[in-house]
Amino acid sequence: MDKSTFETKPIIKGPMHSSLKHDSAHKHVTGSAEYIDDIPEPSGTLHGGLGLSDRAHAEIVSVDLSAVKAAPGVVWVMTAADIPGFNDVASTGQHDEPLLATTKVEFHRQPIFAVIAETRDQARRAATLARIEYRDLPHWTDIDGARENGAPLVVEPMVLKRGEPETEIENSPLRVQAHMYIGGQEHFYLESHIALAIPGEDEDITVWSSTQHPSEVQHMVAHVLGIANNAVTVMTRRMGGGFGGKETQGNHFACLASVAAKKLKRAVKFRPDRDEDMAVTGKRHDFRVDYDVAFDEEGHIHAVDVTYAARCGFSADLSGPVTDRALFHADSSYYYPHVRLASQPLKTHTVSNTAFRGFGGPQGMLGAERIIEEIAYATGKDPLEIRKLNFYGKRGSERTVTPYHQEVEDNIIAKVVEELEASSDYQARRQAIIDFNADSPVIRKGIALTPVKFGISFTMTAYNQAGALVHIYNDGSIHLNHGGTEMGQGLYIKVAQVVADTFQVDIDRVKITATTTGKVPNTSATAASSGSDLNGMAAYDACRQIKERLIDFATRQWKVGRDKIEFLPNRVRIGSEIVPFDTFVRAAYYDRVQLSAAGFYKTPKIHWDRKAGRGRPFYYFAYGAAVSEVAIDTLTGEYLVERTDILHDVGKSLNPAIDIGQIEGGFVQGLGWLTTEELWWDAKGRLRTHAPSTYKIPLASDRPKIFNVKLAEWSENAEPTIGRSKAVGEPPFMLAISVFEAISMAVASVAEYRVCPRLDAPATPERVLMAVERLKSIG
Amino acid sequence: MSEAIRFILNGEEVTRGDFGPTETLLDYLRLRRRLTGTKEGCAEGDCGACTVLVGRLTEQGLRYESVNACIRFLGSLHGTHVVTVEHLAGRDGALHPVQQALVDTHGSQCGFCTPGFVMSLYGLWLSNQAPTRADIESALQGNLCRCTGYEPIVKAAEQVSQNRPSSLFDPLERDHIQIMAKLWSIHSEADTIVVEKDGARSIVPASVAAFSDILAEEPDATIVAGATDVGLWVTKQMRLLNPVIFINHLTELQSVTSDETTITIGAGVSYAQAFDLLTDEISSLGRLIDRIGGQQVRNMGTIGGNIANGSPIGDIPPPLIALGAELTLRTHAGRRTIALEDYFLAYGKQDRLQGEFVEKVCVPRPAEGSHFAVYKISKRRDEDISALCGAFNLTLDAEGKVGKIRIAFGGMAATPKRAKHVEEALLGKEWSWETVSAARNAFDEDYTPLTDWRATAEYRSLAAKNLLTRFFLETAGAPTELRRFELEEA
Incomplete structure (x- = not known):
């Protein structure tokens, strides 16, 4: 008998594809994980407070800061005139976003000045004492108001077109024209924005910033100070949540702290209060979707023409790429034979909206799912049937081309949906619900299965690059650094797994170090779900270089061929000899082998011509599907999520536990966006939902009562990504559309499923009740 | 009359006579004591990142309750035991079962809300040996998490209730008698306390009778019981309150x-x-x-x-x-x-x-x-x-x-x-x-x-x-x- 069958192959601790715990889990639960406000402050640290506009749109007539300056503890009051470089923190280079307002304000709570005081409490109190005179200008805060007032666009709009939508719409048997409102969303990262700036010699400055984009903060601080990028070092060990809200929005706080720190030659910290954070930083874009769809009696889509108008706020920020991504996902998983999609990024007198998990994609997809509902209610079919009829086809079929002329090559949506439909017992449950509703006067139920197909890559092709820095010290311990930031998503542990796996050493040997612009330059934001795709590959590249050198060294020293060298768990086999990893590394050091490497990666295959609306913006797609069941109260519009089943595609998972966490968390965040999270501005243009007392994100008791989440374990990325994995940050967010559609079905029951409820988002109890009332009056 | 309050912070007895009436427990912990495990998420008692336990003597004995440190004033802590996340892990550094369960279920992502969840789950663990899902969700209603979707956190609560180690493991169960005795001795000095700092006074009356007498003399005083509303006047509206009469300790009113x-x-x-x-x-x-x-x-x-x-x-x-x-x-x-x-x-x-x-x-x-x-x-x-x-x-x-x-x-x-x-x-x-x-x-x-x-x-x-x-x-x-x-x- 062969004895080897009884021997388990030794493996390292922490290879790729294993469910390791978050690297900081132990520190999280003991309260010892350091966030920026926890770092011991340098002696003499000062604190900043913001002086904010109380008008939505006005000229500034005069500013009297004498009472602010005289307040206890105040060291300095800073206005735009004190900025040594440029009064400009526009991440697009459009110069449309001042650090501090000068002659006019364009949203309620726009920063006008900053107070620097001995304590944070003193700074906050002093900031309220300014006397500012305004001359009001007309303002509008929403999309309809912007359209009525002929508002300008904050960036060039995008149009995607394929086929002959105009003529096909006219010639099709059935047609629906309507519109839908989709609300925005506050990020509500638990750690508010924060920056700590520490001045150095010459022009140097070091900034600890809670940011997803240390390089941009570095460049912005240099720009505002009027110095070279090389004088600024930005550090980020971890954020207490980001979700896109810290992609560009940290610039303000870092720049204000830096200007004050250089001027006063003391460390300066800016940490806004939660209410200020919510008022002065951007959010997910609200949309109005105007759709015109043509189809036949069976439910096949013939043509669509959709305009996606967005509330962008007073400046561009990321509104261009966000509205672009809305159009890139206006097809959801469906093939549109003839299509025209247009964006309308409208200027409004509100805070400038920004990145948020999904980046316009969720709004794009929600519009597409509304179109499916319209067809389903018009034809009297289950929306799932309409979905399946219109899915993209397999490669080689005629139904694979997107509205942006990229072919969907890796389509697995039909398989994902088929599997989930069976495992969740969708058909039987749907019938049971229809039966229940027939006999239930007040409580109604609904169920919906919705798909997700999400394009992976920054649509700005240049951002799809990353760097990493790996050192092996002469004791065999490894130092890992890369340009990605950790906001809770588990990027650090995933990349560390790549390193451990590549060298075949236990992950305990790999020290994960804080992201800093001094080690890896010119990085992209940790955004667009790209973190592990880009930085995992860059780290792999660095490891590969060192490994090559080690192999070269071994062939020289041991005089064996390359094929006789193998990296075993924590050891290296060289010919017939087996050497412990650290002994091997030490020997390499004495032979003067360079044990440090900078790795680099750029995503292949992608290109995009925005003007022409053609190209391959995405390297690949991530897929998933969810079934949700809800119950609503038709007297009050209140509802409960009874059950959700998810099947999601992460390719070959780098870390299944971390990925499941992203799916569950993304789903619940999406659930909040579509149900209880409502941003509400009053007639004066003031955001009145600016704290958790008024803005309601989901609680533990809001998550589905039964919540089954599975990975599509059979899936592997068709492209050679790191370990054949797929991005996971954003796609699961859109699985929550299933809840919204299930609520819609429950509403539809009051008119016997013959009328599309046209529910707007978020589906607050009020919107649900009003939709019920509308259907009762029709039905 | 006494001029200082006394309480226990984790394992240490504290006497303080140098705080204003609106100084919060959270600022005291983070700024004065550098106990930075307790976080500020919202400063209005809605997110739970600042959750700590406060133990107080009741008719049923020593009772530990989760509270929001961000809107709890220092003056309301006389004769209590304040327990922060730093007190939980064992002396050898071993995690408390509540903490270990959160690690095992992957219950933290960004980690910022986590110490607050640990403390809420700990409060539940102390008070309820066999919580149902409804009990768990109720205990977590005051804690927001934006990353996990809560599923692993609820699982952690279920796991830890099924696996309770001996009471000697837990710092509060271990020191229960000792703490109770100390709190009794603090309460036995039945004096009204007035703490003054920069002209602003915190008044902790010895009894309801003393409270009514003080109120007659100080009709404009702000009466603070739970501070769940008054706390926001301070953290959000930045109102200056003086004097403040704290009454949450008056068991006669309870x-x-x-x-x-x-x-x-x-x-x-x-x-x-x-x-x-x-x-x-x-x-x-x-x-x-x-x-x-x-x-x-x-x-x-x-x-x-x-x-x-x-x-x-x-x-x-x-x-x-x-x-x-x-x-x-x-x-x-x-x-x-x-x-x-x-x-x-x-x-x-x-x-x-x-x-x-x-x-x-x-x-x-x-x-x-x-x-x-x-x-x-x-x-x-x-x-x-x-x-x-x-x-x-x-x-x-x-x-x-x-x-x-x-x-x-x-x-x-x-x-x-x-x-x-x-x-x-x-x-x-x-x-x-x-x-x-x-x-x-x-x-x-x-x-x-x-x-x-x-x-x-x-x-x-x-x-x-x-x-x-x-x-x-x-x-x-x-x-x-x-x-x-x-x-x-x-």
Whole structure:
């Protein structure tokens, strides 16, 4: 008998594809994980407070800061005139976003000045004492108001077109024209924005910033100070949540702290209060979707023409790429034979909206799912049937081309949906619900299965690059650094797994170090779900270089061929000899082998011509599907999520536990966006939902009562990504559309499923009740 | 008179006479003690990132409760044991079972909310040996997590309750007797404490009698019990309060007594204490209390405070008005009793005279065979402020006609207010759909609600009418309210 069958192959601790715990889990639960406000402050640290506009749109007539300056503890009051470089923190280079307002304000709570005081409490109190005179200008805060007032666009709009939508719409048997409102969303990262700036010699400055984009903060601080990028070092060990809200929005706080720190030659910290954070930083874009769809009696889509108008706020920020991504996902998983999609990024007198998990994609997809509902209610079919009829086809079929002329090559949506439909017992449950509703006067139920197909890559092709820095010290311990930031998503542990796996050493040997612009330059934001795709590959590249050198060294020293060298768990086999990893590394050091490497990666295959609306913006797609069941109260519009089943595609998972966490968390965040999270501005243009007392994100008791989440374990990325994995940050967010559609079905029951409820988002109890009332009056 | 408060912080006895009346426990922990495990997420008692436990002596012994350190003032901590996340891990660095469970279930992502969750779960672990899912979710209502979707955190709570180690492992169970003795010794010095800093005073009266005397001399003092409202005046409005009288330690105000006709609730009774009692007595009211704030707010906030501050959207007044409750106000000179509904004069104006404080509320039990229900509607089911809250108290006569009816709503007017036109439209009529259907329109005569971020005027009006419909259906035996957990599951 062969004895080897009884021997388990030794493996390292922490290879790729294993469910390791978050690297900081132990520190999280003991309260010892350091966030920026926890770092011991340098002696003499000062604190900043913001002086904010109380008008939505006005000229500034005069500013009297004498009472602010005289307040206890105040060291300095800073206005735009004190900025040594440029009064400009526009991440697009459009110069449309001042650090501090000068002659006019364009949203309620726009920063006008900053107070620097001995304590944070003193700074906050002093900031309220300014006397500012305004001359009001007309303002509008929403999309309809912007359209009525002929508002300008904050960036060039995008149009995607394929086929002959105009003529096909006219010639099709059935047609629906309507519109839908989709609300925005506050990020509500638990750690508010924060920056700590520490001045150095010459022009140097070091900034600890809670940011997803240390390089941009570095460049912005240099720009505002009027110095070279090389004088600024930005550090980020971890954020207490980001979700896109810290992609560009940290610039303000870092720049204000830096200007004050250089001027006063003391460390300066800016940490806004939660209410200020919510008022002065951007959010997910609200949309109005105007759709015109043509189809036949069976439910096949013939043509669509959709305009996606967005509330962008007073400046561009990321509104261009966000509205672009809305159009890139206006097809959801469906093939549109003839299509025209247009964006309308409208200027409004509100805070400038920004990145948020999904980046316009969720709004794009929600519009597409509304179109499916319209067809389903018009034809009297289950929306799932309409979905399946219109899915993209397999490669080689005629139904694979997107509205942006990229072919969907890796389509697995039909398989994902088929599997989930069976495992969740969708058909039987749907019938049971229809039966229940027939006999239930007040409580109604609904169920919906919705798909997700999400394009992976920054649509700005240049951002799809990353760097990493790996050192092996002469004791065999490894130092890992890369340009990605950790906001809770588990990027650090995933990349560390790549390193451990590549060298075949236990992950305990790999020290994960804080992201800093001094080690890896010119990085992209940790955004667009790209973190592990880009930085995992860059780290792999660095490891590969060192490994090559080690192999070269071994062939020289041991005089064996390359094929006789193998990296075993924590050891290296060289010919017939087996050497412990650290002994091997030490020997390499004495032979003067360079044990440090900078790795680099750029995503292949992608290109995009925005003007022409053609190209391959995405390297690949991530897929998933969810079934949700809800119950609503038709007297009050209140509802409960009874059950959700998810099947999601992460390719070959780098870390299944971390990925499941992203799916569950993304789903619940999406659930909040579509149900209880409502941003509400009053007639004066003031955001009145600016704290958790008024803005309601989901609680533990809001998550589905039964919540089954599975990975599509059979899936592997068709492209050679790191370990054949797929991005996971954003796609699961859109699985929550299933809840919204299930609520819609429950509403539809009051008119016997013959009328599309046209529910707007978020589906607050009020919107649900009003939709019920509308259907009762029709039905 | 004494000039310093005394409490225990983790394992250390603390005496402090150098703080202002509005210094929060959170700032004390983070800025003065560098105990940075406790985080600031919102500074208004809504996110739970600052959750710590406060142990206090009650009639049942030493009781540890989760509280929000961000809106808890230092002056309210005399004679308590403050426990932060730093106290949990064992002396050898081993994680507490609650912490270990969160690690094992992948219950943290960004980690910023995690210490707060640890403390809420720890509070549950200490007080409930075998929590149901409903208990767990209730204990976590005051903790926001934006990363995990909560599933692993709830699993952690379930795992840890199934696997309890010996009590010697746990720092609070291990040191229980010792801590209790120390707190008793602090309480045995029954002196009024006045701490003054920069001219601002914190007053901790030795007894209710001392409190009423002090209030007579300091009629403009701010009375602070749970601080769940006053805390925000400080953290959000940056108001300067001076002097502040802390009364949360006065156990004389925390008694609940009941006889055959009446339940008497002391003004200082917390929502959490009231919940334990009222769930058995008037289940609809118990369910309402479970939807007020998070567990931390229910541990701090008081029934008397919810009434005394006069908010039009407080959840306690509508049901108590519908039940016909009476309020007792006290001064050093004596007491007076008024109908609760008469306490609310206008928006922000109550019938509380200088030097008066709310002492207790007397709630008549619903009559045998009567129907009582209270319904709260909010954007989010739990830990949200009412868009509207309606309470109905109905007694039918022998012929099935409406013998007595009291209806009161919050969120529909500038004060909690009775729906007298609706009551009139129902009184003496047959309790039938025809009667109810006709009475619905009378709501428009009773209330002209506002539109705000919680709901539009149209929704409030329609929902109020529909709540009457719901009440009617329920008296007919048709359950219409959505419940996340059926009674047997809870």
